[in-house]
Amino acid sequence: MSAYEAALEALKDHARGIADFDLRDTFAKDRDRFARFSASHDDLLLDYSKCAVTEETLDRLVKLAQVAGLAERREEMFSGKHINITEDRAVLHTALRAGANSAINVDGQDIASDVESVLRDMSKFAEAVRSGSIKGTSGKPFTDVVNIGIGGSDLGPAMATLALAPFHNGPRLHYVSNVDGAHIADTLDGLDPATTLFIVASKTFTTIETMTNARTARDWIAKALGEDAVSAHFAAVSTALDKVADFGIDQDRIFGFWDWVGGRYSLWSAIGLPIMIAVGADSFRKMLEGARDLDRHFRQAPLRENLPVLLGLIGFWHRVARGYPARAVIPYDQRLARLPAYLQQLDMESNGKRVRLDGTDALTPTGPLVWGEPGTNGQHAFFQLLHQGTDVIPVEFILAAKGHEPELKHHHDLLIANCLAQSEALMKGRTLEEARAQLQAKGMDAEKIEKIAPHRVFPGNRPSLTILYETLDPYSFGRLIALYEHRVFVEGVLFGINSFDQWGVELGKELATELQPVVEGKKSADDRDASTAGLVAQVKALRER
Numbered sequence: 001m002s003a004y005e006a007a008l009e010a011l012k013d014h015a016r017g018i019a020d021f022d023l024r025d026t027f028a029k030d031r032d033r034f035a036r037f038s039a040s041h042d043d044l045l046l047d048y049s050k051c052a053v054t055e056e057t058l059d060r061l062v063k064l065a066q067v068a069g070l071a072e073r074r075e076e077m078f079s080g081k082h083i084n085i086t087e088d089r090a091v092l093h094t095a096l097r098a099g100a101n102s103a104i105n106v107d108g109q110d111i112a113s114d115v116e117s118v119l120r121d122m123s124k125f126a127e128a129v130r131s132g133s134i135k136g137t138s139g140k141p142f143t144d145v146v147n148i149g150i151g152g153s154d155l156g157p158a159m160a161t162l163a164l165a166p167f168h169n170g171p172r173l174h175y176v177s178n179v180d181g182a183h184i185a186d187t188l189d190g191l192d193p194a195t196t197l198f199i200v201a202s203k204t205f206t207t208i209e210t211m212t213n214a215r216t217a218r219d220w221i222a223k224a225l226g227e228d229a230v231s232a233h234f235a236a237v238s239t240a241l242d243k244v245a246d247f248g249i250d251q252d253r254i255f256g257f258w259d260w261v262g263g264r265y266s267l268w269s270a271i272g273l274p275i276m277i278a279v280g281a282d283s284f285r286k287m288l289e290g291a292r293d294l295d296r297h298f299r300q301a302p303l304r305e306n307l308p309v310l311l312g313l314i315g316f317w318h319r320v321a322r323g324y325p326a327r328a329v330i331p332y333d334q335r336l337a338r339l340p341a342y343l344q345q346l347d348m349e350s351n352g353k354r355v356r357l358d359g360t361d362a363l364t365p366t367g368p369l370v371w372g373e374p375g376t377n378g379q380h381a382f383f384q385l386l387h388q389g390t391d392v393i394p395v396e397f398i399l400a401a402k403g404h405e406p407e408l409k410h411h412h413d414l415l416i417a418n419c420l421a422q423s424e425a426l427m428k429g430r431t432l433e434e435a436r437a438q439l440q441a442k443g444m445d446a447e448k449i450e451k452i453a454p455h456r457v458f459p460g461n462r463p464s465l466t467i468l469y470e471t472l473d474p475y476s477f478g479r480l481i482a483l484y485e486h487r488v489f490v491e492g493v494l495f496g497i498n499s500f501d502q503w504g505v506e507l508g509k510e511l512a513t514e515l516q517p518v519v520e521g522k523k524s525a526d527d528r529d530a531s532t533a534g535l536v537a538q539v540k541a542l543r544e545r
């Protein structure tokens, strides 16, 4: 048995030993639990005291992280080793925010100056769009910018644009990702081609959804302003510079990045251009600084005080030792409404894997299902299941102490009270006796109480953790996203998998390419399975009605 397997077995034994851990009892006896099971870095706090862990749990998790080689793997990532073994690539999104003076080598080449040079080109372009000195062919400044991309070329910038709304002082931003024509049609509806700039964002510049939307956008501009207007109304972000040039986008409007930036880790690169256009180059740099600060913390803080490590250890504990298949991420922040969708790609595309680095089957369950919605809206939708459903789903609450609307402080007080109330309710629950007593106090008769009380019982003892910081600004936003990126890394190391490839998305793409001519009626469906052939026939019949 390897040291890893031994540590894993010891962790599972320990989990069995504390299977009946009761959060409510524990809190009743221990006033220091918050102090002992929370950690902070500046104003950023992680409270994991409402998770069923003891000092021994943490010791065993840290031991597992040590034998899994977490510290070594972390240094391999930061130093540019090709840790994405299936694609033979370095994983260096951290280099995008390391600063101009960092000395990071990729395959013998110092990349800091390349990163800085693209950042400067982006800044020049973004500030010129914002000031109106770059104009459309009609001589009018751009009022609207439409980013066309999908996955990592959409989710990060779209999430950040909403998150940083109080810092916007540029043109309006729109995002088109879905190949469903409804998306681009609804987005362009009401926009003026003369004042609209498109950014085509695609790492590979081959993604069918993005290319289809980009061609539709090009036709829209050409139809309204003439073919010659296309170059003035388009910019692009990609690692495939030759393919972008073929599309007809001017060289000085193409912003590059590198194969060592994974799509879902790319918002810090030129993929962040729309964010920069929205909030300006200075705010964008503050976002990078926040992420850099978290990178430093991740690299230097002892494991027991290291926020992304703790978040990853707790995630692994819930998934593997406690067997929870999912986790909910609930930002109590309307402007983080897109964070759960962003984290779905970050986490599930990274850690939704079934084999280890050496190709053998994973020894544990791997990445959980990640989902969520902002609070308080979620409370009025799916929190019922979180409190009384038959599955236990750990919840991650995200909360800022201060909002951006001082005149609406009473709203923010209410928001905070709701967030704290939910984590308290999940932990404490309500016993049958308490439910009975509550109904008695309302004057209900005894017979009815016995019927109703069981429905009003909350089992409680349901884990949650809370991430709290002062306020959501570019710096704290950058730090929050880097926290989650490194958490995914930590869990990936504990699972023993490659978190940086995404072969699981390939099969569907290949089959869609095969099926396109079938749907178009250019090829028979006879060689498909009976269900697919039946669905194709029914689509055809419905279209002919």
Ligand code: F6P
Pocket (backbone or CB within 6 Å): 150, 151, 152, 153, 201, 202, 203, 204, 205, 206, 207, 210, 263, 264, 349, 502, 505
């Ligand atoms: O869905 C797979 C994927 O490759 C993601 O990893 C990526 O973020 C997305 O497609 C978009 O890819 P591209 O930026 O190359 O268009």
